[in-house]
Amino acid sequence: MSDYILFPLDQWKVSWNSEVGQSWAVNEQTSASGKRRALTNQTLPAWVFTLEFPKLTSEESDKLLAFFSRVRGTLLPFFYKDAEHYKCTGVTLPKNTDGSYQLVAWMHGQQEPVYYADKLTVYVDGVAQGESTYKLDNGAIVFTTAPASTAKVTADYEYWWRVVFNDTTLNITQVFENLFTASFGLKVVR
Known part of the structure; x- marks a missing residue:
């Protein structure tokens, strides 16, 4: 998956006071009589992870700054594995119209598509499948030989969120010799 x-x-370097936020873009109009009309063009909520890294080494802060340069701030999407929302076990995968099976995650009651996962085990009717019997393509399981149409396809995996930095600036603070802090937001993109 070098692409x-x-x-x-490391996801475990994040402070416990990090946050996840949900938002919806809603257009609202109120008529003179007080009748309200509201509309959203979103089918899924916008998610933002606000992360605080309280103890970074010099090497880690350099790595973070180099990564920020690599993705050119908010320009290029990348994958982030959250410390809290990252693992699925026994998830029944929905079948796509092309016959593939989509990896999904549940985030506070909201089903989200997953575009990248690792530590993946796929089951057809409860039987683990060998890695040579399928491939992962942009979050979809594509079988070399399709299972029966009545088969139940489930999976266990750790998923990564497709995100961009939420701001065009990244600040890292040195608090002591070889000790740095950083806080920033990551916005989920699909």
């Missing part, structure tokens, strides 16, 4: 750009820092 994927992965966030370089």
Whole structure:
């Protein structure tokens, strides 16, 4: 999976006071009589992870700055594995119209598509499938030989969120010799 750009820092370095936020873009109009009309063009919410890294070494801060340059701030999407929302076990995969099966994750009651995962085990009717019987293509399981139309396809995996930095600026603060902090937002993109 060398085509994927992965966030370089360990997910467990994030502070416990990091946040995840959800938003919806809603256009609202109120008539003179007080009648309200509202509309959204979103089918999925916007998610933002606000992360704080309280203890980075000099090497880690350099790695983060180099990564920020690599993705050119907010320009290029990359994949981030969150410390809290990253693991699925026994998930029944929905079948796409092309016959592939989509990896999904549940985020606070909202089903989200997954575009990259690792530590993947796929099951057809409860039987683990060998890695040579399928491939992962942009978050979809494509079988070399399609299972029966009545088969139940499930999977266990750790997923990565497709994100961009939420701001065009990244600041890292040195708090002591070889000790740095950084905080920033990552916005989920699809």
